[in-house]
Amino acid sequence: MKKVELYIHIPFCEKKCNYCDFVSFHSSYDVIDKYIKKLITEIEYKKYLLTNYEVTSIYIGGGTPSFIESKYISYIMESIYNNYNVAKDSEISIEVNPNSASMNKLKNYYDLGINRLSIGLQSANDMELKILGRIHNYNDFLVSYNNAIHIGFKNINIDLINGIPTQTPTSYKKTLKQILMLNIKHLSIYNLIVENNTPMKTMLDNNELQLPLETDLLKIDDITKELTTHYHLMRYEISNYAKTGFECKHNLGYWSDVPYIGFGLNSSSYFENKRLKNKSILNNYLNLDYSKYITIDDKSIYYDEIIVIDKIAHINDYIITGFRKTSGINIHDFYDTFNLDFEKLFGTALKIYQGMSLINKTQDNYYFTYDGLNVSNKILSDLLLKENEPNIL
Numbered sequence: 001m002k003k004v005e006l007y008i009h010i011p012f013c014e015k016k017c018n019y020c021d022f023v024s025f026h027s028s029y030d031v032i033d034k035y036i037k038k039l040i041t042e043i044e045y046k047k048y049l050l051t052n053y054e055v056t057s058i059y060i061g062g063g064t065p066s067f068i069e070s071k072y073i074s075y076i077m078e079s080i081y082n083n084y085n086v087a088k089d090s091e092i093s094i095e096v097n098p099n100s101a102s103m104n105k106l107k108n109y110y111d112l113g114i115n116r117l118s119i120g121l122q123s124a125n126d127m128e129l130k131i132l133g134r135i136h137n138y139n140d141f142l143v144s145y146n147n148a149i150h151i152g153f154k155n156i157n158i159d160l161i162n163g164i165p166t167q168t169p170t171s172y173k174k175t176l177k178q179i180l181m182l183n184i185k186h187l188s189i190y191n192l193i194v195e196n197n198t199p200m201k202t203m204l205d206n207n208e209l210q211l212p213l214e215t216d217l218l219k220i221d222d223i224t225k226e227l228t229t230h231y232h233l234m235r236y237e238i239s240n241y242a243k244t245g246f247e248c249k250h251n252l253g254y255w256s257d258v259p260y261i262g263f264g265l266n267s268s269s270y271f272e273n274k275r276l277k278n279k280s281i282l283n284n285y286l287n288l289d290y291s292k293y294i295t296i297d298d299k300s301i302y303y304d305e306i307i308v309i310d311k312i313a314h315i316n317d318y319i320i321t322g323f324r325k326t327s328g329i330n331i332h333d334f335y336d337t338f339n340l341d342f343e344k345l346f347g348t349a350l351k352i353y354q355g356m357s358l359i360n361k362t363q364d365n366y367y368f369t370y371d372g373l374n375v376s377n378k379i380l381s382d383l384l385l386k387e388n389e390p391n392i393l
């Protein structure tokens with residue numbers, strides 16, 4: 001059976017954070033109830049697409065999945081178990097926030113077979129959390145983290161953000177040390193991106209807040225490298241670190257060309273050489289009729305966007321996602337996927353970046369070095385194929 005991954009989007013949050021431009025919002029219980037009912041119909045009807053597939057991972061993300069009552073998570077999981085071939089060893093993750101991940105909810109998730117938690121901590125510094133507009137403090141996180149361990153969760157990710165206004169190398173080091181001393185198995189660290197039309201952008205524009213200096217951001221990168229190495233967390237992707245065996249299977253699938261189907265508002269799918277985007281406006285999604293057999297590309301009815309991926313676009317996607325992993329791109333896998341010689345196709349650029357110690361090669365894999373990962377966008381822009389040069393294929 002072919003492999004597929006499932007993503008379920010829960011767009012609801014208790015309060016919008018100051019930096020957030022995701023599709024997430026606060027809603028009444030009525031709307032949440034309607035949304036989950038629609039989501040279940042989408043899960044039930046898309047099963048026809050995946051009769052020959054085995055589900056190897058499920059990711060319930062948001063928004064804040066732990067904000068809604070856990071009975072809704074159990075409806076979702078029951079529907080997936082009843083309609084799809086879920087592999088026995090599948091990784092099943094849910095995103096939770098410290099203020100809403102109560103003992104009861106965590107216990108329910110565990111009983112449903114959810115075996116991985118991703119906790120949105122962002123910082124261990126309460127002042128920085130306030131600036132981000134988060135509604136939890138560090139102590140809330142400790143309570144939910146300890147409850148999760150007590151219940152039996154073994155695979156827990158912590159999300160952190162760096163580059164927060166007022167953050168210093170010292171405050172960041174303190175956050176990272178506090179987390180690493182908990183013996184965590186997985187850590188995701190994202191740089192703060194200031195999006196337009198967010199309260200954070202307005203506060204920065206009005207000089208009410210200042211971002212850390214460039215020199216401090218470089219020190220923060222060094223601290224990450226030093227402390228994750230010291231605590232034996234391996235960097236296996238640009239923003240992700242894990243103890244051996246705790247790498248996120250779901251995300252590794254995204255970066256390894258595994259197809260996925262998204263359910264719910266604004267979710268994305270990658271399936272049968274197409275990229276598809278679900279409806280992104282809540283009422284449009286709630287008004288969909290999933291009561292008949294659907295095909296993956298009934299665009300006008302079910303999707304905001306469908307992009308057909310030709311060979312060049314597929315190769316470029318493969319390069320972009322493959323080089324996110326520290327293991328990089330395996331030349332044999334590349335050949336099996338495209339029937340093309342990776343070294344012939346990219347030899348000149350690979351040699352230049354090997355000469356600059358930004359790309360390394362083992363016997364069969366090309367990968368970005370630590371410094372290469374930090375300038376990955378620049379390298380990728382040189383490597384990617386142009387649509388107007390298909391003759392090289």
Ligand code: SF4
Nearest residue numbers: 013016017020024063
């Ligand atoms: S909890 Fe996450 S999704 Fe919700 S508003 Fe904050 S950053 Fe956005």
